Amino acid sequence: MNWLSISSGAFLVAFVLYCAAFLFYVIAVIGRKWKNRDPQHHLRKWGRIAFICSSLGLAAHLAFFFTRWAGAGHIPASNMYEFMTLLGMMIMIAFTVLYAIYRAPLLGMFALPLTILIIAYAAVFPSEVQPLVPSLQSNWLRLHVTGAALGEAFFAVGFAAGLMYLLRVTDYNDKSASARRSQFWLEFSLYVLVVVAGFIITVFAFRGAGYEATFLREELTIDAYGNEQWTRETIEYQMPPIVKPHGSEPVSVRPFLGLDRPLFEAPAWMQGVNAGRKFNTVIWSVISGTILYGLLRLAARRPLGAVIHPLLEGIDPEDLDEISYRAIAIGFPIFTLGALIFAMIWAEQAWGRFWGWDPKEVWALITWLFYSAYLHLRLSHGWHGLRSSWLSVIGFLIVMFTLIGVNLIIAGLHSYAGVS
Amino acid sequence: MLENTKCECGHQNPPDTALCESCGKPLGTEALTDGPLEMRYDGVARRSQKSNPNLLDRIWSFFSSVKVAVVLIVITLIAAIFGTILPQENAFINFDPSWYEEHYGLAGKIYYMLGFSRTYESWWFITLLVMIGASLVICSLDRVVPLYRALNKQQVRKHIQFLTRQRVTYAADLEDDDAEWMRKLAEQFRKRRFRVRVEDNALLAEKNRFSRWGPYINHVGLIIFLLAVLARAIPGWQLDEYVGVREGEIAHIPETNYYVKNLDFEVEFYSDDELPERLKGTLRPKRFVTKAELYVCEANCGSTALEPVLRKVKEHDIVVNDPLEYKGLKLYQFDYDTTPRLKTIRPVLVDLKSGETYGPFELSILEPEPEYELGPYRLKLITRFLDFTVNADGVPGNKSSQPNAPAFLFLIEGPDLPEGGETFFYFPIPTDRERFGQDLINGELAERFDFRVTDMAHVEFLGDVSYLNVRVDRALPYIFAGAFISLIGLVMGFYWQHRRVWLRIDDGRLTLGAHTNKNWYGLRSEVAAALRSAGLEADPKSLDNGGKRR
Numbered sequence: 001m002n003w004l005s006i007s008s009g010a011f012l013v014a015f016v017l018y019c020a021a022f023l024f025y026v027i028a029v030i031g032r033k034w035k036n037r038d039p040q041h042h043l044r045k046w047g048r049i050a051f052i053c054s055s056l057g058l059a060a061h062l063a064f065f066f067t068r069w070a071g072a073g074h075i076p077a078s079n080m081y082e083f084m085t086l087l088g089m090m091i092m093i094a095f096t097v098l099y100a101i102y103r104a105p106l107l108g109m110f111a112l113p114l115t116i117l118i119i120a121y122a123a124v125f126p127s128e129v130q131p132l133v134p135s136l137q138s139n140w141l142r143l144h145v146t147g148a149a150l151g152e153a154f155f156a157v158g159f160a161a162g163l164m165y166l167l168r169v170t171d172y173n174d175k176s177a178s179a180r181r182s183q184f185w186l187e188f189s190l191y192v193l194v195v196v197a198g199f200i201i202t203v204f205a206f207r208g209a210g211y212e213a214t215f216l217r218e219e220l221t222i223d224a225y226g227n228e229q230w231t232r233e234t235i236e237y238q239m240p241p242i243v244k245p246h247g248s249e250p251v252s253v254r255p256f257l258g259l260d261r262p263l264f265e266a267p268a269w270m271q272g273v274n275a276g277r278k279f280n281t282v283i284w285s286v287i288s289g290t291i292l293y294g295l296l297r298l299a300a301r302r303p304l305g306a307v308i309h310p311l312l313e314g315i316d317p318e319d320l321d322e323i324s325y326r327a328i329a330i331g332f333p334i335f336t337l338g339a340l341i342f343a344m345i346w347a348e349q350a351w352g353r354f355w356g357w358d359p360k361e362v363w364a365l366i367t368w369l370f371y372s373a374y375l376h377l378r379l380s381h382g383w384h385g386l387r388s389s390w391l392s393v394i395g396f397l398i399v400m401f402t403l404i405g406v407n408l409i410i411a412g413l414h415s416y417a418g419v420s
Numbered sequence: 421m422l423e424n425t426k427c428e429c430g431h432q433n434p435p436d437t438a439l440c441e442s443c444g445k446p447l448g449t450e451a452l453t454d455g456p457l458e459m460r461y462d463g464v465a466r467r468s469q470k471s472n473p474n475l476l477d478r479i480w481s482f483f484s485s486v487k488v489a490v491v492l493i494v495i496t497l498i499a500a501i502f503g504t505i506l507p508q509e510n511a512f513i514n515f516d517p518s519w520y521e522e523h524y525g526l527a528g529k530i531y532y533m534l535g536f537s538r539t540y541e542s543w544w545f546i547t548l549l550v551m552i553g554a555s556l557v558i559c560s561l562d563r564v565v566p567l568y569r570a571l572n573k574q575q576v577r578k579h580i581q582f583l584t585r586q587r588v589t590y591a592a593d594l595e596d597d598d599a600e601w602m603r604k605l606a607e608q609f610r611k612r613r614f615r616v617r618v619e620d621n622a623l624l625a626e627k628n629r630f631s632r633w634g635p636y637i638n639h640v641g642l643i644i645f646l647l648a649v650l651a652r653a654i655p656g657w658q659l660d661e662y663v664g665v666r667e668g669e670i671a672h673i674p675e676t677n678y679y680v681k682n683l684d685f686e687v688e689f690y691s692d693d694e695l696p697e698r699l700k701g702t703l704r705p706k707r708f709v710t711k712a713e714l715y716v717c718e719a720n721c722g723s724t725a726l727e728p729v730l731r732k733v734k735e736h737d738i739v740v741n742d743p744l745e746y747k748g749l750k751l752y753q754f755d756y757d758t759t760p761r762l763k764t765i766r767p768v769l770v771d772l773k774s775g776e777t778y779g780p781f782e783l784s785i786l787e788p789e790p791e792y793e794l795g796p797y798r799l800k801l802i803t804r805f806l807d808f809t810v811n812a813d814g815v816p817g818n819k820s821s822q823p824n825a826p827a828f829l830f831l832i833e834g835p836d837l838p839e840g841g842e843t844f845f846y847f848p849i850p851t852d853r854e855r856f857g858q859d860l861i862n863g864e865l866a867e868r869f870d871f872r873v874t875d876m877a878h879v880e881f882l883g884d885v886s887y888l889n890v891r892v893d894r895a896l897p898y899i900f901a902g903a904f905i906s907l908i909g910l911v912m913g914f915y916w917q918h919r920r921v922w923l924r925i926d927d928g929r930l931t932l933g934a935h936t937n938k939n940w941y942g943l944r945s946e947v948a949a950a951l952r953s954a955g956l957e958a959d960p961k962s963l964d965n966g967g968k969r970r
Contacts, residue, residue, distance in 0.1 A: 101942075102941070126698065128696035128697065128698065129696060130695075130696060130699065131690050131694050131695065131704060131706070133704065133705055133706075134705055134706070134707055134708055134739070134740035134741070134753075135740050135741065137707075137740070137741060138741040316961075319941065322939070322940070322941050326939065326941075329914045329938070330914065330915075332910065332914060333907060333910040333911050333914055333915070336906070336907055336910055337907055340903070341900075341903045341904070341907060344899075344900070344903065345900070348896065349741050349742070349743070350740060350741050350752075351752065351889075352660075352743065352750060352752040352889050352891040352893075353660075353891070353893075354893075354896065354899060354900075356510075357503065357508055357510065357539075357540045359504040362500050362501075362503060362504050362540075363504065365500060366497050366500050366501060369493050369494075369496060369497040369500070370497060372493060373490050373493045373494055373497070376486055376489060376490050376493070377490055379937075379938060380460070380486040381486060381487065381490070406504075410504055410505075
């Protein structure tokens with residue numbers, strides 16, 4: 001028994017406890033209308049059970065974090081797996097802080113699934129401990145990553161509360177154009193979350209089945225001295241290839257539902273070795289997410305928003321609005337310190353410049369500018385309620401793009417972050 | 421004619437004041453409605469709201485608008501996104517303008533032509549930053565001065581309308597003695613760390629006023645930061661150079677009076693037992709270190725004829741994340757080259773016909789002698805290449821100044837050779853000999869002579885090259901000072917709230933109004949809790965008077 005095996009055990013425990021806590025929060029909220037009970041009493045009782053459960057989950061998550069730290073000899077925040085689990089943990093911490101201020105068990109019904117989604121996403125990445133390359137051996141970097149994750153976690157809770165606000169106030173009986181638009185975009189936001197879930201399920205399904213396909217790409221390059229050189233790259237898929245990498249030939253493709261060769265080829269501008277595979281993964285995620293969404297719609301026979309909307313009845317939307325704003329207001333200085341100031345100090349030490357307009361840096365700045373616009377609009381321009389909630393949703397989208405999208409689509413110095 | 425701006429309480433207000441600076445009675449348009457009051461900056465007149473503005477006033481009021489500030493922020497944000505679509509020019513060490521078209525076709529060409537390949541250095545991006553700076557200065561000044569005046573001379577007793585039209589209000593009829601109630605309530609607010617002032621049956625409780633200065637301190641920090649960024653354009657404030665130093669050698673640092681010596685360079689890789697399964701067998705660097713010494717030149721610095729006089733000023737092991745620092749000059753570990761390269765070899769000349777060998781002789785790759793005497797033969801060096809190549813016209817030349825592929829062209833003179841000798845090409849590295857076809861070039865002579873290195877002890881290699889990035893950034897202290905001031909402002913502004921409660925008792929009737937700059941939920945709970953402790957039942961929600969939230 002060593003630190004790392006304790007650590008992965010704790011991770012599993014945390015995951016299970018989070019799932020259970022989510023269930024309890026749902027019972028706390030929807031059970032208010034069950035017969036023979038006092039709604040306030042029910043909410044208090046189940047709210048407490050759920051909060052204890054989610055706090056135990058957080059304790060297990062902290063145990064995972066610190067035992068992994070002890071086992072690896074460095075703070076677990078250096079690759080995508082570690083960062084995403086850290087982000088999930090920080091969201092739980094942010095949730096706990098907001099819970100302590102507002103005592104709103106309902107927030108758990110949205111914060112918990114978000115955490116579950118993020119740590120499940122983390123599990124998609126290779127989880128082994130990797131020794132650090134020289135540029136990552138810095139205390140400032142550790143502060144930078146932890147601080148940025150905590151700030152972003154508060155933005156995530158702001159998003160959860162903002163989404164709740166939108167689901168609470170959107171009137172599904174209203175047929176006016178503006179109401180329909182609001183219903184559509186809200187439904188679309190939920191669809192995106194389902195697609196993310198679809199992605200995770202697909203990865204684990206094919207991984208469980210041990211699916212593999214291999215492609216070979218040969219490229220002729222002529223170097224400056226006129227020498228011809230063949231570069232051969234092997235590209236491995238863990239999902240059936242709908243699209244093959246540009247300029248490659250299949251070596252082995254295990255048939256899946258009659259699909260025994262790729263249907264088409266990735267366009268030429270997708271040049272990176274992994275571009276074709278990433279594109280294929282995106283296609284699969286959209287397909288499986290859409291199927292999942294379709295099944296949910298079939299079961300409910302109405303928009304998902306319309307299913308959740310009545311559950312939130314009786315909650316004061318103004319409270320949700322304030323929680324959402326408050327989470328962002330708490331997160332903003334932390335984000336400034338962690339994602340920008342510590343990052344500048346580290347960049348100065350590692351590369352001799354505090355700012356280099358690297359895509360990841362720019363996107364951190366974009367996130368910061370966006371939330372500062374949000375705060376100005378809210379604090380001096382009276383944007384609150386609907387508009388402010390939509391901004392919190394867009395803001396979180398920008399955060400996620402900064403964390404994941406930049407690594408997937410735009411490469412930069414931060415590309416070490418281990419997206420594979 | 422001048423507008424009469426005197427309030428009924430006797431206070432003379434500046435024109436365009438929304439709430440009397442003294443008693444808080446709503447004035448002007450605020451007096452016409454009866455909803456919750458617009459309490460921003462306590463209703464004082466701001467310069468930007470001046471009537472009959474001149475040009476300067478117009479510019480001032482443009483930049484003092486938060487709406488304009490937000491628009492500027494959003495434009496900057498969108499502009500910044502454009503710069504991340506394709507790599508920026510500064511990501512290349514040697515930039516070639518056709519790169520964009522080659523890699524991204526027409527879209528790449530357009531991107532380059534529109535200047536998005538240099539988004540962050542472009543005049544329009546810098547103009548945006550300057551405009552944000554102007555907005556920061558003017559927005560802050562426009563508000564902080566009147567706000568300071570308003571908060572600095574607050575009256576305790578406010579107009580009754582000022583209280584009832586706050587967003588948080590409460591009214592109740594009291595049964596006991598007025599003064600006794602006032603004492604009880606004052607105590608409750610003091611307990612909650614409010615500063616309480618009581619004057620003739622009126623009370624003002626206030627806390628965390630300093631939090632109101634948070635945004636302005638934040639903005640001051642940002643202004644310092646932006647100015648420091650612009651100051652980097654001052655000549656001499658910035659230096660960004662690269663210097664490569666071979667082990668055991670000393671090199672001049674460009675544009676400075678300093679020299680750096682590389683005593684030793686080491687690169688360490690993780691061993692297989694330190695690596696996880698998937699990475700075993702890969703070279704994962706663990707540490708690069710250049711043991712360096714920094715020298716300052718004291719005499720003969722620019723001279724080519726005389727040796728410079730150097731004095732050692734600092735020694736440091738330069739590691740990634742730990743640069744050598746000396747008086748604002750920083751040397752960073754940037755890159756390294758550990759390709760083995762020949763320094764000297766000790767070959768022998770072999771007479772292939774007789775089997776006789778002459779030598780060995782010491783042949784330095786970097787500094788060869790012009791002539792070598794070997795038994796009856798004499799070698800004259802015609803030319804030497806460090807990195808041999810044959811260009812498109814068939815002319816031999818050097819590809820770089822690094823001794824990657826050394827080659828020597830000798831003139832051999834001696835017995836049985838024509839008058840004036842014969843030329844002989846010698847490639848010391850066996851693969852080069854194959855690659856460039858030494859025997860083919862030398863023709864018949866290749867059957868007579870050869871150079872051979874008979875023992876590895878006769879080969880000496882050059883040390884590794886460590887590449888250092890040399891930086892000077894004099895703006896750095898100001899940049900970080902600005903950033904930290906800004907952070908302090910953010911913390912002050914977001915983690916505390918300025919809360920004020922006014923109350924007055926008129927003939928047994930209590931009227932309360934409360935205001936905060938944000939987080940109304942907390943204010944309502946706090947006021948309700950204070951009332952409850954004093955014996956007045958109040959639900960936090962019922963205190964809400966509606967109105968704009970912020």
